[in-house]
Amino acid sequence: MMKLLNTLLKKELVDAIRDKRSVMAVMYYAIGSPLLMCGIFFMLINKFSSPSDLNITIKKSQNAPDLVRYLESRGITHGTGEDLKAITLTISHDFAKDMNQGKPATVTLIADNSEQKLKSSINRVQRALQGYSSEMASLRLIARGINPAVVQPIKVVMEDQATKQSKGSFIFGVAILSIIYAVFICGMNHAIDTSAGERERNSLTLLLSHPLSTRQIVLSKVLAVTTLAMTGLLLTLLVSKAAYTIVPWQELGFTINVSFEFVVLGCLLALPIAIMASTLQLFVSFFAKSFKEAQTYISFTLFVPMMLSIATSYDLAPDTLQWLPVSGQQQALMDFIKGKAIDMAPLMASNLITLLLSIGLILGMEKALKSEKTIFGL
Amino acid sequence: MIEVKHLSKRIGDVQALDDLSFKALNGQITGLLGPNGAGKTTCLRTLFGLLQPDDGVAEIDGIDVRKDPIAAKQQLGLFPDPFGLxxxxxxxxxxxxxxxxxxxxxxxxxxxxxxxxxxxxxxxxxxxxxxxxxxxxxxxxxxxxxxxxxPTNVILDEPTRGLDVMSTRLLRSNLQQLKEQGHCVLFSSHVMQEVAALCDQVIVMAKGKVVAVGSPEKLCEMAGETSLEEAFIKLIGSDEGIAA
Structure with missing residues (x-):
């Protein structure tokens, strides 16, 4: 039994390694997805953090030199050139006169509020103007012998309880999803090639004509596809480990540290998922009539784990999802990277469900390979 | 030795095998001759347990394929159509x-x-x-x-299809060699020449049934014709699906 399984597995692996498409699938994903994630992080950083100098148009600045100096000290300057934002601040003619007389002096802020990209800049200008305004108010009260604190009945003290790591929960979810997804993508091509492809090339009947049990055939194929999937996962983790170091995390306020421990834990937790992904893909492809048809069916099956995983990233129904395949393991990995303790009961249950599903699918395939319909694709 | 007894198999609406019985002996080349769609491939697939017969038994060296497929298949070598490389x-x-x-x-x-x-x-x-x-x-x-x-038994499904003269000759000499070594060689074909040149025993099949069994000479005798081709057409009752 073991000797034959060994022979079968060896041949499956040689076949897979010599198949350019299978190898390229692993490589593209393992190198591409971490780099893509890094790209997304860089974009997020650009979006979240306002540039240090905000260049806007300030009209009639000579009317309020003191305000302009104040804005300058807050990094908001009258500028020209490329990074000039479409925000215009116009100071009224009577600014100085109104100021002197203690009347509200008018400044006009002109900007498109519906423009998402400008929002943070507009807020920043508004905050700066309010800051100037309350500073002026305090000075006026002091000049009249009144403690400025009387016009501040409530003092709000904000204590941020979020640790640096828990802030980026969603981003963690997406990053871990992209890593776990490797086990679905990297083995896929070989899963199709060795089932629907094997039948299409007429070697399936020849294989079944040899003195082997269908269990040996199915197990060898599952092991081969799982090996590819896990190789892809390990590569993805290692490339992520290297690539994530170049992301300037301090600007996002949290870090995704792909530590050695995380790589080991990731491989351990993804193993049951990889086995399930392989059996599922083989199962579906054995029932497809051709390579092309198998590709179509498999893209449907990719959808389910994707949904489970995205739901976990968005923190939807975490109490249910932590017991299920894919989302359970993802939850555990997210907890680990956030520095929280992993809840073992749901993780074990989720692993068990994952493996039971795989066993069910393996038994299904064994049966299918004894049926004329599957063998000849009727 | 390969023996099938009363094999019957329905595929969809077609009775592919209809109470088929024959024997292929060791040290002989047995040809399974029949027009396209006669049930030759179905019969061979049943020998490997790829198809389950509705009725009847297929035995390899006395081992029932259905009862002990692994032991039976150990005594078999398959040259499939298509090759499956x-x-x-x-x-x-x-x-x-x-x-x-x-x-x-x-x-x-x-x-x-x-x-x-x-x-x-x-x-x-x-x-x-x-x-x-x-x-x-x-x-x-x-x-x-x-x-x-x-293996004791070698089964070939349409072996000469698409081969040039040189390859056909090589194949024939190899089959002769297997026969001399005492193997049981069973091959299916719809090509007359090949069967006439090689076989010790010809099993003529049509519509899932055995129509006649015997050496090429005996078949000619039976049909009262001089060439195997004529005998064959007479035996199966039509010239449909035959290659000369």
Missing amino acids: YERLTPREYISYFAELSGLSKAQAKDATERAIQMLKLDDIADRRCKGFSQGQRMKTALAQAIVHQ
Whole structure:
């Protein structure tokens, strides 16, 4: 039994390694997805953090030199050139006169509020103007012998309880999803090639004509596809480990540290998922009539784990999802990277469900390979 | 020895095998001759347990295929139609892979593969990947796979299809050699010449049934014709689906 399984597995692996498409699938994903994630992080950083100098148009600045100096000290300057934002601040003619007389002096802020990209800049200008305004108010009260604190009945003290790591929960979810997804993508091509492809090339009947049990055939194929999937996962983790170091995390306020421990834990937790992904893909492809048809069916099956995983990233129904395949393991990995303790009961249950599903699918395939319909694709 | 007794099999609306019985003996070449759609391939697939008969028994060396498929298949070598090569393996890898699957140890498989390569004169292509092989090269690789583990029984499904004269001759001489070594050779064909030239026993099939059994000469005698072709047409009652 073991000797034959060994022979079968060896041949499956040689076949897979010599198949350019299978190898390229692993490589593209393992190198591409971490780099893509890094790209997304860089974009997020650009979006979240306002540039240090905000260049806007300030009209009639000579009317309020003191305000302009104040804005300058807050990094908001009258500028020209490329990074000039479409925000215009116009100071009224009577600014100085109104100021002197203690009347509200008018400044006009002109900007498109519906423009998402400008929002943070507009807020920043508004905050700066309010800051100037309350500073002026305090000075006026002091000049009249009144403690400025009387016009501040409530003092709000904000204590941020979020640790640096828990802030980026969603981003963690997406990053871990992209890593776990490797086990679905990297083995896929070989899963199709060795089932629907094997039948299409007429070697399936020849294989079944040899003195082997269908269990040996199915197990060898599952092991081969799982090996590819896990190789892809390990590569993805290692490339992520290297690539994530170049992301300037301090600007996002949290870090995704792909530590050695995380790589080991990731491989351990993804193993049951990889086995399930392989059996599922083989199962579906054995029932497809051709390579092309198998590709179509498999893209449907990719959808389910994707949904489970995205739901976990968005923190939807975490109490249910932590017991299920894919989302359970993802939850555990997210907890680990956030520095929280992993809840073992749901993780074990989720692993068990994952493996039971795989066993069910393996038994299904064994049966299918004894049926004329599957063998000849009727 | 291969023996089928009262095999019946329905596929969809077609009665592919209809109470089929025959025997193929060791040290003989037996031809399964019939027009396209006579049930030849269905019959061979039943021998390998790929199809389950509705009724009847298929035995390899006295082992019921249905009861002990693994033991039965160990006594069989298959030359399939189509060949089912793995294009990314070399013939050497391919042949030795199937030798190991047929139960040989790694070392035995290596020796047996070398022997098969020598026998079929595959040396020049033995270590090239099968992708892009000519029909003749594919045939030789497939045949080497079928005989590498020296099974008592060798089954060939339409072996000469698409082969040129040289390859056909090589195949014939190899089948003769197997016969002399005492193997039981069973092949299906719808090509007259091939059957007339090779077979000790011809089983004429039509519509899933055995129509006549005997040596080519005996069949001619039975039909009262001088050529096997004429005899064949007379026996099956039509000239549909026959290649001369």
